[in-house]
Amino acid sequence: MVAQTIPVKTFDLVIFGGTGDLARRKILPGLFRRMCAGQMPADARIIAAARSDLDDAGFRQFARDAITEHVKDSQCDESGIERFLASLAFEHLDIFEDSGWKKLKGRLREGVVSAFYFSVGPSLFGExxxxxxxxxxxTDDSRIVVEKPFGRDKASAVALNAELKNCFDEHQIYRIDHYLGKETVQNLMAIRFGNALFEPLWNAQHVDHVQITVAESIGVDGRGAYYNKSGAMRDMVQNHLMQLLCLTAMEPPSKYGADSVRDEKLKVIKALEPVSTLNVVRGQYLGDDGEASYLDHSGDPQSRTESFVALKVNVANWRWAGTPFYLRTGKRLRGRMSEIAVVFKDPPHSIFEGEFDRRGNVLVIRLQPDEGITLRVTIKEPGPGGMRLTEVPLDMTFAEALGDKIAYLPDAYERLIMDVIRGDQTLFMRGDEVEAAWDWVDPIIAGWTESGVRPLPYDPLGSGPEDSLMLLHRDGRRWREIKP
Ligand SMILES: NC(=O)c1ccc[n+]([C@@H]2O[C@H](COP(=O)([O-])OP(=O)(O)OC[C@H]3O[C@@H](n4cnc5c(N)ncnc54)[C@H](OP(=O)(O)O)[C@@H]3O)[C@@H](O)[C@H]2O)c1
Known part of the structure; x- marks a missing residue:
């Protein structure tokens, strides 16, 4: 595993909501993998806190089940699992009650990094x-980790920031956007700023447009009640897609460090033009022939919540004026695919005769599936018959390219939790960034609410509403295909 096994200092990590879905699927498996990778000190302690009627042994069984279910590629044998389970403890505690906190305090060691993971519903964060x-x-050295959603609009995000800042300094607050922990997202920065090749072309003079897609094939079934209060704009665009846009569009920071990177991202958010209704499409999947609709899944037959949104976004600065960023995200689409595609302009003049189906040079940064990078280039078609051109991908799937240097690509949560312990905030959102993102998103949502217009229907397992295709067609462009 490349540069992943540098051990961190010992720590006490308290997981509020340690018996919840996120802890079971991501946090506990992630910590276990870090221990297997040799990064977690032997005396690190993980304490879950929740109202459940569990003791240490009961929670260890919960964690064992989580590992069995969610860690398929473990390099640890039974003794490794036992070692991990021995680091776990459980504290019975209701966040709204005063009892239990002194006992929890008694579990914490002095002079050790202490981190508190708020893996509970957002209404409990302030409490x-x-x-x-x-x-x-x-202590001044303690950190808190706050899960999404961070507010549901600017006002609630400001209020939450104020509540947290009443008790903690900004340098102690780690707001998670797990997209930032993805290997490919960090590679976006490595590609841009670690190579001389791309940066000179990374501007409106050479880039025709950028497409950012986060498509899911699953619907909202099971999460309908939560999702119905949120929608694609709040659940995906305000955080994940905007973060991807920022990392793609930002100026080179002076160094790879928390404030330098976050300062540059903030400048991008502040440079985003307001989006007119013409440049935003929202949709809701509508099934027939036995296919379920969003309205069935959401539990609200009148719901106007969007399960799809597509936007044309202009970044009003010298680098990007005239080069649109198209964003789209949705549920129950044809495939599961997340990528950033930087589409370059055609050469100014062609010296070759004849036509071919030119789609241009495209740099695709794939987040899923098969994390990796593809650059599409024009070459000569092999064989005799004159100078015929075709386009081929230069493909690099990380898992293949790095071969046995990586046993697997670490999950975003693994990296982010270790960054918390190390005290590195680079891959976490700063308070002003979150508020600025809501500033840009709020008027779009307010416009929908005021108009009362229903989201446009789209077919389950399709590409989204027709109007989203038109968003690009009318600019003479087309979306990249969502593959099944
Ligand atoms: N699940 C995901 O995939 C996911 C993804 C991204 C973000 N998130 C965010 O992560 C957070 C946790 O999500 P989740 O899906 O894990 O939720 P969840 O499954 O509902 O778990 C909530 C946890 O909070 C505990 N809890 C609730 N009320 C409590 C109280 N008054 N005092 C003490 N503990 C309390 C629950 O345990 P008891 O009932 O035993 O008290 C449980 O452990 C949320 O903010 C969510 O938006 C989740």
């Missing part, structure tokens, strides 16, 4: 912060 302070569980 945990207050209780941690009230019962004296934290």
């Amino acid at each position: 945990i912060a207050r209780k941690l302070t009230k019962f004296g569980l934290t």
Whole structure:
């Protein structure tokens, strides 16, 4: 595993909501993998806190089940699992009650990095912060990790920031956007700023447009109640897609460090032009022939919540004026695919005769599936018959290219939790960034609410509403295909 096994200092990590879905699927398996990779100190402690009627042994069984279910590629044998389970403890605690906090405090060691992961619903974030302070569980060196969603609009994000900042300094607050922990997303920065090749071309003079797609084939079934209050704009665009846009569009930071990177991302958000209704399409999947619709899944037959959104976004600065960024995300689409595609302009003059189906040079940064990078280039078709041109991909799938240097690509949560322990905030959102993102998103949502217009229907397992195709067609462009 490349540069992943540098051990961190020992730590006490408290997971509020340690018995929840996120802890079971991501946090506990991620910590276990880090231990197997030799990064977690032997004396690190993980304490889950929740209202469940569990003791240490009961929680260890919960964690064992989580590992069995979610870690298929473990390099640890039974003794490794036992070692991990021995680092776990459980504290029975209701966040709204005063009992339990002193006992939890008694579990924490002095002089050790302490981190508190808020893996609970957002309505509990402020209360945990207050209780941690009230019962004296934290020091200046403590960190808190806050899950998404961070607010549901600017006002609630400002209020939440204020609540957290009442108790903690900004350098102690780690707001998670797990997309930032993805290997490919960090590779986007490595590609841009670690090579001399791309950066000179990374501007409106050479880039025709950028497409950012996060498509899911599953619907919202099972999460309908939550999703119905959120929608694609709040659940995906305000955080994940905007973060991808920022990393693609930002100026080179002076160094790879938390504030330098976040300062540059913030400048991009502030340079985003307001989006007119003409440049945004929202949709809702509508099934027939036995296919379920969003309305069935959401549990609200009148719901106007969007399960799809596509936008044309202009970044109003010198680098990007005239080069649109098209964003789209949706559920129940043809395939599961997340990528950033940078589409370059055609050469200014062709010296070759004849036509071929030119789609141009495209640099595709794939987040899933098969994390990797593809650059499409024009070459001569092999064989005699004159100078005939065709386009081929120069493809690099990380898992293939790095071969046995990586046993697997670490999950985003693994990296992010270790960054918290190391005290590196580069891949976490700063408070002002989150507020600025809501500033841009709020008027779009307000426009939908005011108009009362229903989202456009689209076929399950399709490409989204027709109007989203038109968003590009009318500019003489087309979306990249969502492959099944
Ligand atoms: N699940 C995901 O894939 C995912 C992805 C991204 C972000 N998130 C975010 O992560 C957070 C957790 O999500 P989740 O899916 O894990 O939720 P969940 O499955 O509903 O789990 C919630 C956890 O909070 C605990 N809890 C609830 N009320 C409590 C209270 N008053 N005092 C103490 N503990 C309490 C629950 O345990 P008890 O009932 O035993 O108290 C449980 O452990 C949410 O903010 C969510 O938006 C989740």
